[in-house]
Amino acid sequence: MTADKYQARMRAHTNIALVKYWGKRNKNLFLPVTSSLSLTLDAFYTETEVLFDPSLKEDSFTLDGQVQTGQSLAKVSNFVDLFRRDFNMSLPVQITSRNHVPTAAGLASSASAFAALAAASNQALGLGLSPEEVSVYARQGSGSASRSLFGGFALWHKGQGDDSASSYAQQIDPADWDIAMLVVLVNPGPKKISSRQGMEHTMQSSPFYALWPEEVAKDLSAMEDAIKDRNIDQIGIIAEHNAMKMHATMIASNPSFTYWQAQSLLAMERVRQLRQAGYSAYFTMDAGPNVKVICPYSQVEAIRQALLDDFAEDHLVISRPGPAPYAV
Known part of the structure; x- marks a missing residue:
């Protein structure tokens, strides 16, 4: 990959599980004990911009106007490493994110946050991954983020054993009716x-x-x-x-x-x-x-x-x- 700038800004919405995800069988890969099913909501969302730029000295992360350091920065940097590793690139990234949902309040802010970051990384780098493929990455930031790659009702498959690729989400209904x-x-x-x-x-x-x-x-x-x-x-x-x-x-x-x-x-x-x-x-x-x-x-x-x-x-x-x- 050439040393150019790669940039994208994406909005992803939260989802609320109707059949819950509660427990991981593999904590490192975020593989769930069970499958789960959710409804994506239009009222709550996260907007995230990523900029991969060779002129940057290191990764940075700004959330709701506040520069993040320590564990918060490390978490998103390690997540972006999944893309950098799989697609053989090493450019530093500047991440700017704004949550339009209360954080850590049981309203799935992490779902919209990592879905937006995964979708923006896919878009910026021109990877052309399908939503199902992007959901495999999003899952490894926050399990429920896999479902926020889809509108309406989404099903997150638990997958088989320790096969990460088999644990993905998909839309099962657009929910374009009276609900x-x-x-x-x-x-x-x-x-x-x-x-x-x-x-x-x-x-x-x-x-x-x-x-x-x-x-x-x-x-x-x-x-x-x-x-x-x-x-x-x-x-x-x-x-x-x-x-x-x-x-x-x-x-x-x-x-x-x-x-x-x-x-x-x-x-x-x-x-x-x-x-x-x-x-x-x-x-x-x-x-x-x-x-x-x-x-x-x-x-x-x-x-x-x-x-x-x-x-x-x-x-x-x-x-x-x-x-x-x-x-x-």
Whole structure:
């Protein structure tokens, strides 16, 4: 590769898992114990620009206007090394990124961040990799980032053994129909226990975890059928139960822990009440206190209005399904 400048700027959106990823079988390659399935959201995203330039002395990383050093810089530099190694180039890179999503709050900021960085690296270097191929790289920055390479509903295949290439994501449905998600920002601040710490502790100490892979396999099969049928009630029922099973594995850990807060429980109860009132509203939660409500887009504004009795207006964010990464 010639010593020219290579530059690109990409936007990638977050995704929220409806059938969860919780646990790695290979921590170095970010290979998951189970497959997972998500919905990409248009409301939250990351924009990242990369510049590979021979005039640079070393890698640099600026996030939300703040120059990053130490572990934060090393993490993205090591990630870009995956591209530099596989495509036989060694140019330093300047990375400039802005998160339009609260960081480390259980809203998949790492998914959009590494999806944007992977997509920008592919674009800047003119590699011509397919989204499925780019998802293999994105996965090694953040597992859920593999799913943010696709709009709508995405399936991340767990793959086979330690074969990295077999663990990739793909779109299974564009979600271009009457579905939405209402995000209840219970606490948009950083969580005390990272997803990686939570996963590892759960795998090591929860007696319930042994059942998790079997339950996910059942839920995935049922969820794919529900998506094909565009049956939002069935999608919601499966997603809500899957989320509660994941959180049950954490509660059963030793010592026990949970990401739930008092307002999380209130939001869950309000969603149940809305369902009793006739709305197609179901909740899911990731490794964080925030609650996401799955519902028809045609009902989402009425659901938001109902939740205003308990939650601030700026803590209720409506999102339609989001797109695959694109240049900005």
